[in-house]
Amino acid sequence: MWQAWLTFALFDSARRAHLGTDLDEYRRAMGRMLAPMTEVAAGNPRAWFRVARTAEEIVTPTPGNRMVGYPYTKYTIAAMDVDMASAVVMASHAMADSLGVPADKRVYLRGWGSAVGPTYVAEHAELWRSPAMAAAATRALDAAGIGVDDVAHLDLYSCFAGSLNFARDALRLGGDDPRPLTVTGGLPYHGGPASNYVTHSVAAMVETLRADPGSVGLVSGVGMHMTKHAFGVYSTAPGDAVPTGSTTLQVERGVQRRTIAESHEGAATIAAYSVVHGRDGEPEWGLLVCDLPGGERCYAKVHDRAVLAEGSGASSWAPRWSSPRRGSRRSMERAL
Secondary structure (H helix, E strand, C coil), X not given: CCCXXXXXXXXHHHHHHXXXXXXXXXXHHHHHHHHHHHHHHHCCCCCCCCCCCCHHHHHCCEXXXXXXXXXXXXXXXXXXXXXXXXXXXXXXXXXXXXXXXXXXXXXXXXEEEEEECCCCHHHCCCCXXXXXXXXXXXXXXXXXXXXXXXXXXXXXXXXXXXXXXXXXXXXXXXXXXXXXXXXXXXXXXXXXXXXXHXXXXXXXXXXXXXXXXXXXXXEEXXXXXXXXXXXXXXXXXXXXXXXXXXXXXXXCCHHHCXXXXXXXXXXXXXXXXXXXXXXXXXXXXXXXXXXXXXXXXXXXXXXXHHHHHHHCCCCCCCCCCECCCCCCCCEHHHHC
16 A cells, blocks of 8 residues: 555545546546647656647556556656656745836735645545545635636646546536646656655646746645645635635544454455556555444455456456455445
8 A cells, every 4th residue: 555556546446436437438538638738748847757648648567668557657647756846935025025026927825725645545534526625625625716717827736637627526526627637747757856856846837827927726735645735726816815724624524434443354345446567557455444233444455367457458458346245246336
């Protein structure tokens, strides 16, 4: 449960199940969401991968675009091994005046919000959404005195499709929303140098807003395994935002957190899953998050090669697992 591409794949699988979307259609929708981001990266001289790709190219496994952790292929996940740097300078009006910063170059932080949810994946009461992310977004927009429809430019944290999907849900952005989700190209295509990507997105948003005076931009960040969330609202027009306090919102505390059992034997219901693939593109093992009859959760690993091969869907890459504990071989798709 260490690799982020694996934990975010679990969140995406839970979201797909909650929506009741077909396995293949969910992956196609993921490609349609990410393809416009590659176009932004292709037009960004600072991006690491300046290549526009189609939705089909992004989600179709090939030798150059291997499956990493179902449903994620290599072209869908963040690229950290890049050589990039960025900086953001904040100053008072007096300091900006003394430095000779022209008025039309000044961008203001209009609102902000941050929130923390559960640390461990299986602790999340609902694996298909993030109340902490929604709380942080709401606080930032409320502090700026605007709604999401007033935002002209977005850069939503895009380490994996799961974080984008959760952010769109939190902000209530439909799949047909015409606004690009990034001003840089996003972590998979612009490049996300370790923990410094948001500095790049804020810097890029500053340049975007300078070119579109008076408009509003929203930048988000995600930390750890969908645990920490931050949103910032920016504009060249100063607002009346005042500090909202230094305490980060604590969300999903107490009874809302699911207890994780160290071991379990018996019946369980699959809440989320992923299939881990090796560098040769072949499935190596499967990871399950399971709901237990008493309300606890547990993790489980699947090593059976035949089950993994079946679960990887050789023709469509759409897992259809079978539970060995059931008398009737019920597929994972139906179990979810």
